[in-house]
Amino acid sequence: MHSARSTTLSEVARRAGVSLTTASKAINGQPRVSDEARARVLKAARELAYTPNRIARSLMSGRTGTVGLVVADSDAQRFVLPILLGAEEALSEIDLSMIVSDARGDRARLRRIVERFADRQVDGVLVVGDNNTSTPRIGRLLDQPVVYVYGETGAADVVHVPDDLGGARELTEHVLAGGRRRVAVVTGPREARAVVERVRGVSAALADAGLDLAHEVLYGQWSQRSGRGLTERLLAAAPDVDAILCGSDQLAVGVTEALRGAGRRVPQDVALTGFDNWSVFAVESDPPLTTVDMNLHTLGAGAVRDLFDMIDGRPVGAGVRLHRCSVVVRESTG
C-alpha cells in the first residue's frame, strides 16, 4: 500500500481546463458532460497516465481506501476531537479517508454504525471511547481490523491509551523534587480508568520516596464545584497539606478557588497540579497550572499506524499500547 503518489484527478482536470467534477464525470462515463470536454479530459488522462477513479480501483483491489471511526460514548467528548484530528492527519498523509460516526453510548446505534461501515466496505475501524469495556465486541461483527483508542476494552484487542500512571508518577516526582511532603489527591469518580491509573501513579512515586498520602484520596466529580467542596473537606481534616494533585485541570480550578477562599497561597503555601493540559483551564487559571498533557493528537496517529499494518496484513499483536504523557510545568508548583 502507500504506493508512490500517482497522478491525481486534479492534475487531469487542470490539464484539460475543466473543473474537478467535470473531470470525474468524464472519466467515469457519467452524463451531463459535453463531448468536447469529455474528449479533452480523456486525452489529458492518457497523457498523464491517470489511473481510473478510486471507486473503480476499489472494485479491483478489494479496498475502498476508507477507514471508519466511531465515537463509542460521549462521556469523553472533550478528548474526541484531538484524537479524531490526529487520526485524520495520519490517514490523509497516505491518502486514506475517514468516515466518522457517533454512537452516543447507545449499543443499538453502535450496531447500526458498524453495519453501515460493513456496507461501505471500510478497510478498518477505529473505536474511540472512554469506557470501551461496555462496548459490544465490534471485532465479532466485522472481519476488518479494529483498533480501540483512549479506553481499554478488557479483552484481547489492539488498544491505544495514554500512560496515565506514568504521567501521574512523573508529575508527583516533580512536586516532591520541589520539597513538598504532605501530598493529597483530589480527583474524579472512583471507578473511572483515568482516576484509578493516576492515583496508582501518585502512590508509586510517594512509595518510592518513602512517603504516605497526607489524607485518603478524595473522590468526586469532574467539576470545579467538586474541587471546591473536596478542598474544604481536605483543609478541615489535614490543614498542614502542602501539595494537592488534582485528577483534572477543571478540578484544579475549583481547588484554587477554595484555597484562595481559605487564605492559602498557590504555590507558596500549597503546590497545585492539574491533569489534561486543557488550555482554557490550565493556562487561564491564576496561577497557571502545572499539569500533564496526554498528547491525544499523537495517540490518534499512533492508533492509525497499527491499523495500517493490520489492513496490510502485517502481524500486530493484541495488547494495550501506552502512549507517553508529558509533564508541563507552570507557576502553580512554584
Place this chain on the structure above:
Amino acid sequence: MHSARSTTLSEVARRAGVSLTTASKAINGQPRVSDEARARVLKAARELAYTPNRIARSLMSGRTGTVGLVVADSDAQRFVLPILLGAEEALSEIDLSMIVSDARGDRARLRRIVERFADRQVDGVLVVGDNNTSTPRIGRLLDQPVVYVYGETGAADVVHVPDDLGGARELTEHVLAGGRRRVAVVTGPREARAVVERVRGVSAALADAGLDLAHEVLYGQWSQRSGRGLTERLLAAAPDVDAILCGSDQLAVGVTEALRGAGRRVPQDVALTGFDNWSVFAVESDPPLTTVDMNLHTLGAGAVRDLFDMIDGRPVGAGVRLHRCSVVVRESTG
C-alpha cells in the same frame, strides 16, 4: 434518494449465519470466502431481495452516498464537534456517510482535501469554519453542492450561521426586564463576526429601551485573563455599572473573578451574562451563568438538510440562513 429502507447487508449476514465482512466479500465476488459460505450468502440475498452493495450501486447511480465535511480553520474547534455530530446524525438518518478532514486554516491543505473529495466523488460538501471569508471559493473547484456552516463567506453561497444578533438582543431584553439600566459589554476581538453581531444585538435592545451603554464596548481576547483585565478597567471608568454582558462564557468567568476581587456581588450588585452555554464554564461558574445557547447540533443538522435538497437537484437559493439561539437563564442575572 431517501428511499424506503431496504434490506441491509447485516440482515443477509444474519440469515446466512456469517459475519458482515464475509457476507460483503461473498456478494462482491472477493476471494477468501468458502464456496459453501458464498452460496449461503447469495441464497440469503436472493431470499431477502438484497440490492447489491453500495459501491456497485454507486457506479450505476452516479452517487456514492458520501458527504465530505471539511473543518476550514481551527480557531473555532470548540464549536466544531457539536456541529459535526449534528450533521452526522442528520446524515446517518438517511443512511449517508460523512468523510471528515481538517484543513487547519491552511489553504494548500484545504485544496488537497477538496481534490480528495472530488476523487472520492462525494455527493456534496459541508465547510465548517469561523472565518469562511478567507476560504478559497470551494464552489469554483467543485461542481458538487457546497454548504458553509458557522462562518459567513461574504459571497453568494448557501450559509448556515447562528443568529448571534437575535440571541444577544433577547439576552439584553432579559437583563433590562430585571431592572438593570447601566449596561456594559466585555467581549472578544473587534473583528470577529460573533463579536460584531452580538454587540449589534445588545445595541438594538438598548436602543429599543431608550438606553445607551454605560461605557464604550471593551474588546479583548476570548480568555478569563482578558475578562479580568477589562473588568478592572470598566470598574475604574464606570463604577456604577449594574450589568455586564460578556461575549463568551469563558470571558464571564474572568469577569466574575474580578468582580469578586472588587467586592461586587453577582447578581445583587452586578447582573452578569455569558454566551455559548459551554457547560464547563456556564454551569460551573459561581454563580452559574445566564447565557445563550447557539444550538450548534441543530445548526449542523439544518445545513445537512439544505445540502440534501441540493444533491437531489431541488432549488436552494444562495443566502445566509440564521438559526435561532436560546437564552438560558441561571442565577447570574438574579
